[in-house]
Amino acid sequence: MLANRMLALACIFTLAAAAWMYLGRTIVARTQQTYTNINSRVEGLCGAPITQRSPVVTDAENAPLDLRSSVVTADLELEYRRKGLLWFPVYTVDFDGTYTVRNNAAKARPLTVRVPFPAEKGSLDNFAFTVNGNGDWETGPDHARITVPVDAGQTATIAVQCKTRGLRTWRYAFDESVQHVRDFALTVTTDTPAIDFPADTIAPTRREARSFTWEYRNRLSGFQIGIAMPERLNPGDVAARIAFFAPLGLLFFAIVLGTSALILRVNLHPMHILFLAAGFFAFHLLFTYLVDHVSVFPSFLIASAVSLLLVGNYLRLVAGGRFALLPGALAQLIYLVLFSYAFFFKGYTGLTITIGAVITLGVLMQLTGRMDWDAAFARGTGAKPPVAPPPVVGGGEAT
Numbered sequence: 001m002l003a004n005r006m007l008a009l010a011c012i013f014t015l016a017a018a019a020w021m022y023l024g025r026t027i028v029a030r031t032q033q034t035y036t037n038i039n040s041r042v043e044g045l046c047g048a049p050i051t052q053r054s055p056v057v058t059d060a061e062n063a064p065l066d067l068r069s070s071v072v073t074a075d076l077e078l079e080y081r082r083k084g085l086l087w088f089p090v091y092t093v094d095f096d097g098t099y100t101v102r103n104n105a106a107k108a109r110p111l112t113v114r115v116p117f118p119a120e121k122g123s124l125d126n127f128a129f130t131v132n133g134n135g136d137w138e139t140g141p142d143h144a145r146i147t148v149p150v151d152a153g154q155t156a157t158i159a160v161q162c163k164t165r166g167l168r169t170w171r172y173a174f175d176e177s178v179q180h181v182r183d184f185a186l187t188v189t190t191d192t193p194a195i196d197f198p199a200d201t202i203a204p205t206r207r208e209a210r211s212f213t214w215e216y217r218n219r220l221s222g223f224q225i226g227i228a229m230p231e232r233l234n235p236g237d238v239a240a241r242i243a244f245f246a247p248l249g250l251l252f253f254a255i256v257l258g259t260s261a262l263i264l265r266v267n268l269h270p271m272h273i274l275f276l277a278a279g280f281f282a283f284h285l286l287f288t289y290l291v292d293h294v295s296v297f298p299s300f301l302i303a304s305a306v307s308l309l310l311v312g313n314y315l316r317l318v319a320g321g322r323f324a325l326l327p328g329a330l331a332q333l334i335y336l337v338l339f340s341y342a343f344f345f346k347g348y349t350g351l352t353i354t355i356g357a358v359i360t361l362g363v364l365m366q367l368t369g370r371m372d373w374d375a376a377f378a379r380g381t382g383a384k385p386p387v388a389p390p391p392v393v394g395g396g397e398a399t
Contacts (some may be wrong), residue, residue: 002377008270013254016277017247020284024243027288031086031236038083043167046081046090050166051224053116055158056175057101060109064175065101068155069183072097076170076190080232087232092165099158103150114145115160116175125163132156169198172225184216186225194230201226233344235291235299241349242340243284248353250280252360253335259364260327262376266319275314280336283307287340304337 052074057065075094080087095118103109113131117124129137129144137144150156172186188204189211197203201224204212214225254273261268283303290299311332315324334356342352 005270009254009273012270012274012277013247013251016250016281019281020243020246023281023284023288024240027236027240027243031234031240034083034086034236038086039088042081042083042088042090046088047165047167048119049169049171050093050118050164051171051173052093052095052118054097054172054174055099055160056114056116057158058112058114059105065111066180066182068100068102070097070099070181070185072172072184072186074170074172074186074188076188076227076229078190078192078229086234086236089168089229089231090165091167091170091229092163093170094163095161097158097160099160100155101158102155103152106152108149108151110147110149111156112145112147113156113158114140114143116143118162118164119166123164126161128159128161130159168229168231170227170229171198171201174223181216181219184214184219186214188212188225188227190227192230196228196230198226198228200224233296233346235296238296238343239284239288239291241343243288245343245353246280246284246340249335249339250277252339252357253280253331256327256331256335256360256364259368260323260331261319263367263371264323266323268318272314272318276311279307279311279314280332282310283336283340300341304340307336308332 054067054070057067059065073096077092079090079092081090082088101111101113103111111131115129115137127144129135129146131146131148132150134146134148137146139145148156170188174181191210193209195212202214204225205215206213212227253276257276258268260266283306286306287299287303290302294302308329312324312329315328318324319328339353339356342349342356345352
């Protein structure tokens with residue numbers, strides 16, 4: 001009978017794991033489809049990732065000239081936009097740059113200054129562009145330009161201001177034709193300290209709570225400065241991870257509940273475990289489809305409450321209110337609710353689950369160290385424990 005029960009439990013666990021894997025793959029597919037369908041529309045409405053490039057200066061022979069100095073500021077304000085199962089980090093950037101370039105030729109010559117537009121998608125608000133006060137600029141397909149005469153040995157001052165919206169990252173880069181960057185200072189301020197720096201960019205030389213500064217006196221070009229806006233927790237991603245790891249939580253719950261049943265002499269049938277697994281699955285199913293319409297944390301709380309009510313009331317009918325509360329409700333709170341909540345802490349999920357598993361092992365070892373497993377399993381299956389034969393007296397056979 002014990003072997004039959006173990007086989008039934010293995011089949012139930014396999015069935016539950018398959019259901020969670022299917023649910024997880026469904027969430028991933030829905031999330032990817034949402035991203036494919038919505039990302040281009042979000043870029044069209046809110047802008048794409050922005051790369052702001054420095055002005056490019058050329059002489060009459062179209063030879064590039066290096067900038068003598070650059071004083072740049074960018075003020076970023078973050079705003080999250082939600083579409084379906086995804087959150088998009090949209091930001092508004094106020095850009096202000098002042099540059100100088102010098103005519104080192106022995107005679108006056110015209111210099112052409114081009115300012116590349118920061119993004120293909122999106123619009124520029126309050127765009128202003130002047131060279132030595134001359135704001136009569138004309139536009140090309142991806143830039144604005146001004147041509148002004150500059151006397152020999154004189155310096156031209158370039159001023160650029162604009163406001164635009166972007167998505168996820170903001171970068172500053174020099175044109176490939178620029179050979180040296182001299183007297184460069186860029187200060188980026190944000191309304192959140194939780195920003196990051198893309199892997200292919202350089203770190204700031206000075207950093208405060210919400211202000212980041214890059215300063216260089218003389219540096220070769222070819223580098224980029226970048227800011228990555230903090231990503232908000234996407235419901236689809238977290239729901240998929242929770243679903244994929246749900247069988248592990250159910251396994252912990254079943255081990256704790258089964259061990260408690262043996263200690264407290266409660267007979268749990270495999271059919272009881274089947275309905276308990278269905279109560280666990282109800283949490284993930286409800287949470288997955290609630291986040292389409294409700295914020296992620298209220299959805300999590302509602303799904304948790306519904307699952308706790310289902311499992312707790314069922315255990316009350318099976319084994320009484322005391323067993324339903326302790327260990328039933330406590331084990332479900334730990335291995336369903338808190339186990340799932342660990343996936344909200346990016347980077348700490350594995351450590352949190354490992355610590356919980358080690359603590360669980362330690363508690364179970366202490367509670368069962370002196371247990372007579374033969375007698376316990378015999379009680380649990382309804383069988384009688386084996387009776388020891390009577391001792392032999394005087395070397396004769398027992399009668």
